Amino acid sequence: MDIKSKKPYISVVLPTLNEEQTIADCIHKIQQVFSDLGIEGEIIVADSSTDRTAEIARSLGAILIRPEKTGYGNAYIAGLSKTRGELIAIGDADDTYDFLELTKLLERMDETGADLVFGSRLKGKIKPGAMPWLHQYIGNPLLTRLLNLLFHTHISDAHSGFRLIRRNALKRLPLTTGGMEFASEMFIEAARRGMKIEEVPISYSPRVAPSNLRSFTDGWRHIRFMLLYRPIPFLAIPGFLFTAIGILVMIILYIRGGVETAHLHSFVVGSFALIGGLQLLFTGIHIKVYSTIHGYSRQDKLFKQLVTYHNLEYELVAGAVLIVAGLVIGGSIIWKWITMQFGELAQVVDAIWAMTLVIAGMQIVFSAIFLSVMMLNSDLGEY
Numbered sequence: 001m002d003i004k005s006k007k008p009y010i011s012v013v014l015p016t017l018n019e020e021q022t023i024a025d026c027i028h029k030i031q032q033v034f035s036d037l038g039i040e041g042e043i044i045v046a047d048s049s050t051d052r053t054a055e056i057a058r059s060l061g062a063i064l065i066r067p068e069k070t071g072y073g074n075a076y077i078a079g080l081s082k083t084r085g086e087l088i089a090i091g092d093a094d095d096t097y098d099f100l101e102l103t104k105l106l107e108r109m110d111e112t113g114a115d116l117v118f119g120s121r122l123k124g125k126i127k128p129g130a131m132p133w134l135h136q137y138i139g140n141p142l143l144t145r146l147l148n149l150l151f152h153t154h155i156s157d158a159h160s161g162f163r164l165i166r167r168n169a170l171k172r173l174p175l176t177t178g179g180m181e182f183a184s185e186m187f188i189e190a191a192r193r194g195m196k197i198e199e200v201p202i203s204y205s206p207r208v209a210p211s212n213l214r215s216f217t218d219g220w221r222h223i224r225f226m227l228l229y230r231p232i233p234f235l236a237i238p239g240f241l242f243t244a245i246g247i248l249v250m251i252i253l254y255i256r257g258g259v260e261t262a263h264l265h266s267f268v269v270g271s272f273a274l275i276g277g278l279q280l281l282f283t284g285i286h287i288k289v290y291s292t293i294h295g296y297s298r299q300d301k302l303f304k305q306l307v308t309y310h311n312l313e314y315e316l317v318a319g320a321v322l323i324v325a326g327l328v329i330g331g332s333i334i335w336k337w338i339t340m341q342f343g344e345l346a347q348v349v350d351a352i353w354a355m356t357l358v359i360a361g362m363q364i365v366f367s368a369i370f371l372s373v374m375m376l377n378s379d380l381g382e383y
Contacts, residue, residue, distance in 0.1 A: 006040055007040070007085075008040045008041050008084055008085040009039045009040050009085055009086055009087065010040075010041045010042075010088070010106075011083035011084060011087070012030050012041065012042070012043050012044070012088075012089045012090070012091070012099075012102075013044045013076060013079035013080055013083060013088065013089070013090045014026060014027075014044070014045050014046070014057075014062075014092070014093040015046045015047075015048075015075030015079065015092070015093065016045055016046065016048070016053045016075075016093045017047075017049055017053075017075075018049045018050060018051045018053060018209065019053050019209065020049070020051045020052040020053045020056055021209055022093060022094050022209070023045070023056050023093050024056050025095050026091075026093050026095055026099055027043055027057060027060045027061075027062055028060070029098065029100050029102075030043055031060075031061075032100065033100060033102045033103055036103070037103065037106070041085065042083070043057075043062040043063065044063045044065065044079045044082050044083060045057040045062045045064050045065070045079075045093070046066075046067050046076065046079035047064055047065070047066060048067055048070050048075060053093075065078055065079060065082055066078075071178040072178075072179055072183075073175070073177045073178040073181065073182030073185070074178040074179075076090060076175075076182055080170065080175070083167070085167065086166070086167050087106070087109070087164060087165070087166060087167065088164070088165050088167060088170055089105065089162075089163065089164045089165075090161065090162070090163050090165075091161055091162045091163070092161050092162075094207050094208065094209060095205065095208060096130060096204055096205050096206070096207055097119065097161070097162040097202065097204065097205075098202070098203050098205065101119065101162075101203065102164070104119070104200045105117045105118070105119060105162070105163075105200060106164065108199075109164055109198070112196065112198050113196065114196045114197060114198035115165065115166055115169035115190065115195035115197070116164070116165045116166075116169060116187075116190050116197045117163070117164045117165075117198045117200065118155070118157070118162060118164070118197070118198075119160050119163070119199070119201070120156045120157040120160060120202065121157050121160055121202060121204040122140060122141070122144075122157045123157065123199070123201040124202045125201070125203045125204070126203075127203065127204060127205050127206060128206075129206040130205050130206045140157065140158070140159055143184075143219065143222050143223070144157060144158040144159070146223070146226060147184060147187065147188070147226060150226055150229070150233070150234070151187070151191045151192070151226075151230075152191065153187060153191045153197065155187065156199060157199070158183070158184060158187055158222075159183050159184075159222070160183075160202075161183060165186075172193055173186060173189045173190060173193070174189060174295070175189065177225065179218075181221045181222050181224070181225035183222070184222050184226060188226070227287060228290075228291050229291065229296055229297060231283075231284040231285075231287035232284055232288055234284065235280050235281070235283050235284030236283075236284025236285055236288070239277045239278065239280025239281030239282070239283070239284055240277065241277070242273045242274075242276060242277025243273070243277030243278050244277070245270075245273050246270045246271065246273030246275070246276075247270075249266060249267070249269070249273065250267060250270040250274065250356070253267050254267075254349065254353075259349045260348055260349055267349065267352060271352055271355070274356060275356060275360060278360055278364070279363060282363060282364075286370060286371065286374070289371055293374065293375070312368045312371055312372055313368075315365075315367065316364075316368045316369075318361075318364055319362065319363070319364030319365035319366075320361065320365060321361070322358070322360050323357070323358050323361035323362060324361075325357050325361075326353070326356070326359075326360075326361060327354070329350055329353055329354040329357065330351070330358070332350070333347045333354065
């Protein structure tokens, strides 16, 4: 029987982009683990290289596939679709992860019955030059804490690419992102489904070839992706608080009087808080709608009620009322200026009210229009 027809116990997926200097070492280490443990395994290389990576990998017995789209996540999605093993391991082919430590992940999964096990670099040994200080002490810890806070996980290294997952668990994860945020998506989806996640300390070595990572761009992609899942606590709630504070500050100062002589700067700050808060609030709601339509967030009854067709009509009316109120105040200022034959006019407070009301009204109206357009072909609300 052809050895390739045997169903492997474990599949290892390696995404590659010009890794001819290290691909052989990675494959040899993986094959050594197979041999030492006496298990059947397969190595799948999802290659988008222009160098000899594919040629080397094929000569060492790896299964080569060519992803249709470039990108870290796209390479993994293509590679994972071809796996046959009961367990699936993933890791970078740049030899930064020591694949001999795959045995640690296997042992941890066997001991704990975990669905997903990953290697923690931050709890292990990061060799000199392996990780820039910005990543090691700021980027990775902050992004990991943010992910833990938003999704109630307890992991130490959210962006470790060395992972082991059971096939039945992988099938339950709707992994779709094509870029670096794929790393976050796997953890987020696993956490949402209540999967058991374990970790083991691993070593991390310097790259031989230049890195393909872009620190700030890739970091922003992870933050943006997490925002997609949790826009309400991340944006909408802070936006609501800023809006409420802005309104209260403006009303209290206006009632107390003497704004132009003693509290003008605080009054302006209140206006900024109101306008900026509304922008945050509506941005959070817009992202929530998009996220729900595309299956990233779950739809709840309260949210469904808020975005029904009739409520969006009320939003349009409310916005229009604020705009008209602002225009009336602004018009009265202009009329008074005309009656004074364009002389000196002290109407700063009323002018700030007029500007704030018009801008807030426009934000509300545009928000209602944008939500209506997004929901035209969705099953949310009453559309």
